Amino acid sequence: MFKLNLKIALRNLWKNKTSSFINVIGLAIGLAACLMLLLYVTYEWNFDKQGKNTENLYTIMTNIPGDNGKISNTFEGSTTALGPLLKEEIPEIKHLARMNYLKKALIAVEENSFKKLGKFAEPEILKLFDYQYIVGNAATAMQNPKSVILTESTAKVLFGSTQVLNRVVKYQDTEDLTVSAVIKDLPDNTSATLKFDFLMPWAFYEMVDASAKELNWGNFSFVTMVLLDPNADATKVNQKIDKVVKAHLEQANQPYFLYQLSKLHLYGKFENGVNVGGDIEQIYLFVALAFGILMIACINFMNMATAKSEKRAKEVGIKKTIGANRISLIMQFLTESMVLTFIAVIVAIALLEIFLPTFNDLLNIKLSIGYFSASSWMWILGIVFLTGIIAGSYPAFYLSAFNPIQTLKRRIKSNGILAINLRQVLVVGQFCFAIVLIISTMVIYRQIQFIKNRPMGVDVNALVEVPQDGELKTKFEVVKSQLLKSGSVTAVSQSSVGLSHRGQNFMDVKWEGMAKPVNTQLFNQVATTYDFIKTNGIKLKEGRDFSKNFASDSAGILISAAALKVFGYTNPIGKTVTIFDDKYTIVGVFDDYVWDSPYKSNNPVIVFFDPNRTGTITMRLNEANSIAQNIATITEITKQLNPAYPTEIKFLNSIYLEKYNSEKTLGILSNLFGGLAIFVSCLGLYGLVAYSAEQRTKEFGVRKVLGASLFNLMQLLSLSFVKMITVSIIISVPLSYYLMNEWLTKFEFHTEITWWIIPIAGLGTLMMALITVSFQAYKSAKANPVDALKYE
């Protein structure tokens, strides 16, 4: 029976080439889009989930208290003092490792030197994560403080081989470290705090950075990760942590808590200390998009199948008469849709292979189909099966229910009330989805433009920065004067962080007339020397920049307009503020500028004068010269003064562009898949019109003989489809308006949905549908009526 069903299915596909083509191409595009998005979703979903300890691996989060007993901020970070205390007091913690955030550092083998992501961690990190050792092992890898674990690709870049046990590398051009192990590269979907190129013991960190050695409760620049006992209850452990910390430290008002590491990537957004989702919302959106497009393709299949029901009805009637039962007929139609889906999935995989590299480039990730993984085949087959069932079930139940007498007497009306209604509903549904996507794409695009056009408060054009490494720290003044003399730059300044950076937050601030006993506003800090305002193109509102003419500037600060608002000073210049128990005098007030996310207001900034807190050198290029010329000069000067380090010049405008990445991804995906949704919907519409035209060949012939014009006939064929699109527009416009308004309210700074988006989306879709319909309508209306009548 199956063989026979398969035979009928294949012969049917071959006989109805147009509809088979539309179905296969539509389904293939739907499946390719679906598989592509699912690959992306799987990639995101599996972030930090590769290890065998994933379930019990936690990171410590810190809540920053705000006003009225609320929590103003929650972040992954903790102090150096917390780890040892927890390890001692909480028996449920099996292993605990303190580590730093990742930092690029110089690592070299003789002349072969690179800036790579380095990490310091306590040896127990090797028990938290099951790194795969190429050489060396977990037991010995972190025994010696001056040792280093390299990833496979770092070892290859440095030595050209992975067999490099006990070889020596130079760290930051100062310390020799012995290679104690080489491990396989970490998966791409490892979160940024964990993805290193080389790993060094905490003991060595204590040698090179005093802040690591000191058991401190005020510096949150560290990460603490723990492996809980599998039987431990995280909620109870968190209650214990609270108690232990409070017992140990009276003034402790930062409640720490454990949070499952594998959840942080997608569920990383906290409000008032409680998780409120995060990027998971985007994942849900993509899953909906994936299945939405697949659904559109399935709807095409259903519509074509039911439209062709008149042709198939006879077959159903005959089979029923000679003894087929309903189940066998349902199986036959399902076999047909499975065969079609199977062909479509082969085309889809080919499409995926062609377009995956472009998709990867767009999103800057590395996705690939795991041809040798059983689970990916399970997924693909699962989707084929599901698609076959969804696409085939309605036609199967619809067609197999035909009454044999009626079908054999050709009494089946293909446009029976139910059939045509459902088909209309499905077409309307398809186009609703497509229109919502078009409107969303336009709103997302406008939002990105809105944020891009928002004044940033800094002039990032012609602004470059280099990390202040090695000799650049000690010889900054020499570098500065040489650069200025060379004419390649017009201004140079050093600062503790780059212009765009993660907040270096603190709260210990007191000011005159402060109403609250303790400040609850987070401030961001930047340390610099001279020319900070001038170099960065920040607008000074009052006062002046730091100046060599005022020796007292070492106790001076510059504050942002937002900081001034917090202090509430009317004449701020000369007023004082107490920070960490030291008094500082305000010498200047500058306009707020974007240094963090451009989508929300950034914390107020206080700029200190401190030549010792180095980090980044920022330079304003001389626009009289070509960029290439300027860069060459800067490279030459820095290389000469700091030969051990490669010169890494970054353009601030590209750094600022990266701030739009996550919304850009959303924009690209909704653009791409919105376009596909429209295309597949139009493909289905084309099929329906073609079929409807074929059925009405005789009617058209008669009408033409009686004098109908080409336009009359096109109108006749197009009208019902245009009506359906109009209904779709009426439904989808308010829906997308509501959805996009919701999306926009997520942003503190956002655009409004302008009225003209709606007619553009509506008319655009209508036009596209009309072109699709008219093409087929023209073809059949143009046909010779005699042929049509003779044929009948």
Add this chain to the structure above:
Amino acid sequence: MIKIENLEKVYKTEEIETTALNGINLHVKEGEFVSIMGPSGCGKSTLLNVMGLLDKPESGSYKFIETELLTLNDRERSNFRKRNMGFVFQNFNLIDELTVFENIELPLIYNKVPAGERKKLVNEIIGRMNIVNRSGHFPQQLSGGQQQRVAVARALVTKPKLVLADEPTGNLDSTHGNEVMELLCELNETGTTIVMVTHSSHDASFSNRIINLKDGHVISEKINKGRTEELI
């Protein structure tokens, strides 16, 4: 073999009710060849559909070798039909996507006949119908007469006790029409009971008995002497 008593069938639409069969009584003996005639709309096709278990009457009784068929449910009707009945239609009703061989094989598949035996039975009937060289062709590649031979072959391949034919020559020219009628006669001579609906008195002359219907009633019955004698 067939005992039909007081059969009534009414077609209802929103506006009107049409009585298609109005208290029909009909007996058919095993091995008989019965023609049902009458003007359009007299109920002859409805009667045939009821006899073929394709349609359900409102009331009455339909016994087939002492089994009451009107009380069967859909699945039982479908099973009974595929084991005991064969159909021949005016418009052949072959499946376009299947070859001659596959079309004839189809009822055997539904009757779960093993593949080897299916092949034997199909080849046997193809030989009998004289369409051996056409077995790999699709229906559209055959003439009307050949298509009807395939349809007859399909109706006979399961060796049914009853063959129901609805205007089997309606779409054929007289030469091919006669060929099909001769085929039915041969079949009848080997013992198969045949009930045929027809407009043509020529075709009806091939049968043993002619029943005339009008407005859902049997208005007359005529024994075809020539054929009956042959039967005796």
